[in-house]
Amino acid sequence: MNLFNPAEDENVSMVHPEYFIISGLSGVLHIKLYYVFLFLVYVLSVLANGAVMAVICLDRRLRTPKYVAVFNLAFVDLFGSSALVPKLLDVFLLGHRRIPFRSCLAFLFFCYTCLSMQSFNLVALAYDRLLAIIFPLHYQVKMTQRFMFSLISAFWLLVAALVALATGLLTRLSFCQSVVIHSYFCDHGQIYRLACNSHFPNYVVSCVYPPLIFWMPLAFILLSYAAIGCTLAKVAAVQERLKALRTCAAHLSLVAIYFAPLLVTFTLMDNIHPDGRIVNLSLTSVFPPVLNPVIYTLQTQEIKDSMRRLLGSARRAKRAKIWPGRH
Structure with missing residues (x-):
């Protein structure tokens, strides 16, 4: 049997719909106010993440592995x-719920790729902290x-390959009945369940993806901090312990913000109303991007010092431009 195109083996013509209809949250009262709120969160996310990227690019002292x-x-x-919020606002706030088939798959690919990459990025930061605390003398060489x-x-590459596989498998499906997706975006699980032919691959x-993308990275992060905790327990000086923990505080906050809502949603999945689950997952998608830069700015001394230096340089340059003769 051809897993990628079973219709060829069953002599069934492949039917790809012209469009899908996104129907999630259609029954929630005052939902447009929620999407206005998401728009404000998106604007803050763009400004905050843009500022963090600019500071790291402009300050050579921050060009470190971390x-x-x-x-x-x-x-x-x-x-x-x-990738998510503008299209989400277009679908629900402006009422353009029909998404062409290929556009829906592209929407799925970019949303899943970015959501998955957040998880692995937290793994990279955890590994950096692990080496810095457990092997401080070899950190500069190893990292x-x-x-x-x-x-x-x-x-x-790993995330793009996995999401491309999941997206590509959707093209082998035939959709001869409903094209309504009850979610806030083009969700892989919602789409393949609409197929008329076999969707076993x-x-x-869908069974392999969550453990590989979410739970294995979370397990690595937890084991990393268990090792860090054992190492710090052997350190006699309390001040050294607190200093090491402060360097981990920002990363631990990011881990909690990203994984806690996912754990709650998937643990209580059967006890949550479908619309409530969709709202929770949509918040999980849009809140970490706006909170991550705020946390790193507030809890990381290097970034705060860098921002002060850059703002001070900008003010001095402005004064020099207004009063060229003064120093």
Whole structure:
């Protein structure tokens, strides 16, 4: 049997719909106010992540392996928000619920890629903290810019390949009945369940994807911090322990913001109303991108110092432009 095109083996003509209809949240009262709120969150996300990326680019002192990962996280947050929220507002706020078949698959690909890459980016930051605390004398040798670039590039390739596989498998399906997707975007699970022919490969991917993309990275992060905790327990000086924990505070906050809503949603899936689940998942998609840069700005001393230096330089340059003769 041809898994990628079973219609060829069953002598069934392939039927791809002209469009899908996004119907999630259609029954929620005052839902347009929620989407106005999402628009404001999106604007803040663009400004905050853009600011973090600009600071890291402009300050040479922040061009370290750790901030390579932070820059990538800001880029993923910015790209992911831009892939999801404008289209989400177009669908629900402006009422353009029909999405062409190929556009829906592209929408799915970019949303899943960015959501998955956030998870692996947290793994990269956890590995950086693990080496910095457990092997402080060898950190500069083991963790280089080149290594971090290579690690993040490998994560991008892995995520893109997995999401491309999931997206490609949808093209082998035939849709001869409903084209209504009860979600807030082109959700892989919602789409393949609409198919008339066998969707077993899609089901397998949907079973493998969450553990590989979410739960295995979370397990690595938790094991990393267990190892860090054991190492810090052997340190006699309390001040050294607190200093090490402060360097991990921002990353731990990002982990909680990203994984906690997912754990709640999937643990209580059967007890949550479908519309409530969709609202929760949509918030999970849009809140981390706006909170991540705020957390790193408030909890990371290097970024705060860098922003002060850049703002001070900008003010001095402005004064020099207005009063060229004064120093």
